[in-house]
Amino acid sequence: MIKSLRKLARKYRFKYRATENQFVFVANNTDGEPTDWITLDKTNLMFHHTWRLSMAGNTDQLNLWFYQTRKDLTPKKIVSFIKSLSTILNYNIKVYNVIDPEDWQEIAKVNDCYDDVRYTMGEESCCMVDMWRCKTHAKRPCGVDKCECVEVTA
Numbered sequence: 310m311i312k313s314l315r316k317l318a319r320k321y322r323f324k325y326r327a328t329e330n331q332f333v334f335v336a337n338n339t340d341g342e343p344t345d346w347i348t349l350d351k352t353n354l355m356f357h358h359t360w361r362l363s364m365a366g367n368t369d370q371l372n373l374w375f376y377q378t379r380k381d382l383t384p385k386k387i388v389s390f391i392k393s394l395s396t397i398l399n400y401n402i403k404v405y406n407v408i409d410p411e412d413w414q415e416i417a418k419v420n421d422c423y424d425d426v427r428y429t430m431g432e433e434s435c436c437m438v439d440m441w442r443c444k445t446h447a448k449r450p451c452g453v454d455k456c457e458c459v460e461v462t463a
Contacts, residue, residue, distance in 0.1 A: 313397045314349070321390045322381065336379065338372040346371060347407060349398070362400065369409035376415035384417045384427050391430075403430045 314332045318325040324335040324343060330351040338344045348363045368375050375382050382390075387404060395402045404413065405428055413422040422428040 310397060317393050317397065321386065336373050339374050339377055344371050344373060346373060362398070367407055367409040368412040374412055375408070376412055382416065387416070388427050403432065404428050
């Protein structure tokens, strides 16, 4: 899995840190400082075969603001990155989990990100309220399901 994550990071020009038990996607914040964006951790797990997906915050909370710092990341590239990461993890991550609404509006040049299916990835806004709940590929109609494959922490 680490090899696939490295390849993904290189494809989308993200810096990363990798060990046997941890992989971190790193992006520069608006001050040009490397900042941990998405962390996958395999230590201290409830289920020995899982990766814990932890994110310190979205692109606003981490001051990453991709519309300023990563002008190369188009909506299509971001969705492709998220889908590829989801496939590698066998876990259904959504764009709204990791990209701030205002950041997306600037990137995609839309007035309301929640009206943009690329941001919501097909989910109704009522199902997005609890965005940290585990969502899997085999999901219920509202997109929420229980999953023991990846533990998500906010």
